[in-house]
Amino acid sequence: MNVQLSFSSEAFSGAVKVTGSKSESNRLLILQALFPQIKLANLSNSDDTRVLQSALASKEEVIDIHHAGTAMRFLTAYFATKEGREVVLTGSERMQERPVKILVEALRQLGADIQYLKNEGFPPLKIVGQKLQKSEVTVQSNISSQYISALMLIAPSLPHGLQINLDGKVTSVPYIEMTLRFLSDCGINGSFENDRIVIEPAGNIPQKEVLIESDWSSASYFYSLVALSEEATVTISSYKEDSYQGDQVVAGIYKQLGVQTIYENDILHLKKCDFKRPRNLVLDLSNSPDLAQTIAVTCLGLGIKCDLTGLHTLRIKETDRLQALKTEIEKLGGQVDITADSLHLIPVENLKAGIKIATYKDHRMALAFAPLALKVPLEIEEAEVVSKSFPGFWNDLENLGFSVINISKG
Structure with missing residues (x-):
């Protein structure tokens, strides 16, 4: 299935339960x-x-x-x-x-x-x-x-x-x-x-x-949603402050992008906060490469230049994720340069609306690009691919107030 995504409000809040990592x-x-x-x-x-x-x-x-x-x-x-x-x-x-x-x-x-x-x-x-x-x-x-x-x-x-x-x-x-x-x-x-x-x-x-603790990679998409929002509060569970998962670094990264993380027992509270917009976000993601797609798309939506390195493993994933990111971001108007192990994004002031995002049978492509619906309506092709890691994602978006319309592939 393909889904059309859009969001018509200025703020959202809600609670999400993410299953085990x-x-x-x-x-x-x-x-x-x-x-x-x-x-x-x-x-x-x-x-x-x-x-x-x-x-x-x-x-x-x-x-x-x-x-x-x-x-x-x-x-x-x-x-x-x-x-x-x-x-x-x-x-x-x-x-x-x-x-x-x-x-x-x-x-x-x-x-x-x-x-x-x-x-x-x-x-x-x-x-x-x-x-x-x-x-x-x-x-x-x-x-x-x-x-x-x-x-x-x-x-x-x-x-x-x-x-x-x-x-x-x-x-x-x-x-x-x-x-x-x-x-x-x-x-x-x-x-x-x-x-x-x-x-x-x-x-x-x-x-x-x-x-088993809930999945921090899955949490990253809600960090992106909050970062791209005008105003938002999202609670997600169940998470530990002393997590075993390397992708917990998402909390520190997104603090630079306007997301405050508050731990309360096993619940994360994510809240949009005032922040000084970085001119250029420079990150070595060699220890957390699964966050690269999410971060690149968030920076695109916020109009922030980014330089991401340590990404050599992305070329042998479900797809060549570096090439896929370049192709889909450039559809939206951004400019991307990639090397064997890095991605360099120059954003665009106004994203193109109504773009169809190809997912390449890669769950993280669908999950990473979906939050951009806060900025422009878009279509995610083969959206069912999210079941690889996050089967309930589209339902969670609807519960947060997004319009998620299942349309034919034609």
């Missing part, structure tokens, strides 16, 4: 599959998490994870350890263009039996589960932290645990630290110092219930 849920589901003593509460309702749950429960020989990149990486490692189990792990056409070679090579170092069924370095994969005996691996660490987290998650189930030697500048460190903290929460010992991660083997871990 996709990043937290997916890590914990792998740990739960390896250690059933772990119980989980407030799981994400995203497509990605549901796909992962289904794959873990499946007895089929072919498992299709569709567009779920995290599931592809985590399941590749998981099934490599399942002695006697043979699976073909495949996905969508775009998933078969997303590289997985670094992870496969690391798992092969440990003794895994993994073959490429089409193109070298890419899914689909044939995995024959083995008892992995080796306890040390070296992995290139400047491409995707998910490769490293995948290895960390299986590490406590290996006979001797695992030492992971990191080669290169580590990308998205907070996600690695999140994985380590969940291992610790579940009674598993590990450390991350300099370029080495050590995870000890775990036998019988204690019974443990883990409450």
Whole structure:
């Protein structure tokens, strides 16, 4: 479906409930599959998490994870350890263009039996589960932290645990630290110092219930809404001030864009406040690249120039997010220059109205551009793509007073 978005008031307020973090849920589901003593509460309702749950429960020989990149990486490692189990792990056409070679090579170092069924370095994969005996691996660490987290998650189930030697500048460190903290929460010992991660083997871990915090990436879209508003107050739950999620930095970033964050128990209160508009917002997002689309679009709507760096992982996501941002922002009148790892925005005084925003089968394109409806009416193509991470988003916008009209693709 396509949706037409508009907003006719000068102010809005409301409350939103965001389900559990996709990043937290997916890590914990792998740990739960390896250690059933772990119980989980407030799981994400995203497509990605549901796909992962289904794959873990499946007895089929072919498992299709569709567009779920995290599931592809985590399941590749998981099934490599399942002695006697043979699976073909495949996905969508775009998933078969997303590289997985670094992870496969690391798992092969440990003794895994993994073959490429089409193109070298890419899914689909044939995995024959083995008892992995080796306890040390070296992995290139400047491409995707998910490769490293995948290895960390299986590490406590290996006979001797695992030492992971990191080669290169580590990308998205907070996600690695999140994985380590969940291992610790579940009674598993590990450390991350300099370029080495050590995870000890775990036998019988204690019974443990883990409450999953709501998703900070999803919260970012409400920060954008408040920033682009004339006046707004939004409460969203459930969040912790000492969050495990690196995307919590969104609160500090959006303070520069006129959004005040107040923590009250497990609720965030977001309020539009007076602020000195920066001439140029300069950010290194290497530890929180999922915020890049949201921030770029907010700056476009506020008429603020921005220079965002640390974005090299965006080219291998659901789409090439840097190119997609450039294309869609320039439809609206902005000017964008991109490099291999950066985006540079020069905004325009008056945005073009009625533009159709293509989403490229990427949930974050739809979610990031939607708040611009506060400035100009626009249309989001293939709007159902938000179900990948935030199925209730369009309903939440309606509840905040937006006009959200489902129209045909023609």
